[in-house]
Amino acid sequence: MSDASAPLPSGPDSTRVDRWLWAVRLTKTRSDAAQACRGGHVRVNDRPAKPASVVKAGDEVRVRLHGTTRIVEVSHVLEKRVGAPLAARCYVDNTPELPAQATIPVIRRDRGAGRPTKKDRRLLDRLRCDLPPPV
Numbered sequence: 001m002s003d004a005s006a007p008l009p010s011g012p013d014s015t016r017v018d019r020w021l022w023a024v025r026l027t028k029t030r031s032d033a034a035q036a037c038r039g040g041h042v043r044v045n046d047r048p049a050k051p052a053s054v055v056k057a058g059d060e061v062r063v064r065l066h067g068t069t070r071i072v073e074v075s076h077v078l079e080k081r082v083g084a085p086l087a088a089r090c091y092v093d094n095t096p097e098l099p100a101q102a103t104i105p106v107i108r109r110d111r112g113a114g115r116p117t118k119k120d121r122r123l124l125d126r127l128r129c130d131l132p133p134p135v
Contacts, residue, residue, distance in 0.1 A: 008089060011077045017044055017061065018051040023078035024087040026063055026070060036063065060094075071095045 015023075021033035021042070034051040036042050041064040042049045055061060059074045076090040107124055109116065116124065 006086060008076050008086060009078070009080070009082065011079055013077065014054045014056040015077050015079050016051060017042060017049050017053045017055045019079055020055050020074070020077065021061070021063065023081050024072075024090045025081070025084055026072070027065065036065065041065070061091075068098075069095070 018030055018033040018037055021027050021036070022030040027033040027036065033042075037049050037051040037053070040048055042053075043062040044053050044055055045059055046062075049061075055074050055077065057074050057077060061072050061074060063070045063072070071094045072091040073094060074090070075092055078087070078090055081087075082090075107127055
């Protein structure tokens, strides 16, 4: 039986938010989850959450990690860390899709080409700032 079709482990009705974030693998460590809570990066049902705040099935959890905000709904409460396929089934991800970002051209110079000349620097500045070419 694979992890995706395995039954979810029985858990309590509620648990601490830092423990749940760690158990469903939204953070790497429980201390990272607790630190995110203390820093004001976690909200449960649109209220700031402390590490010991309680989450239960049906709650909405907003977590700001690594510059992105994840919005998840608790569908199953876990206290112990489980495999990634099982952990993904314990929440519903309601995070909106990020808009496609325009790609920025990468400026490369040949290794050992030396310092850029004044002309090269002006070209680089134009590329970085999208300045119009000189008249």
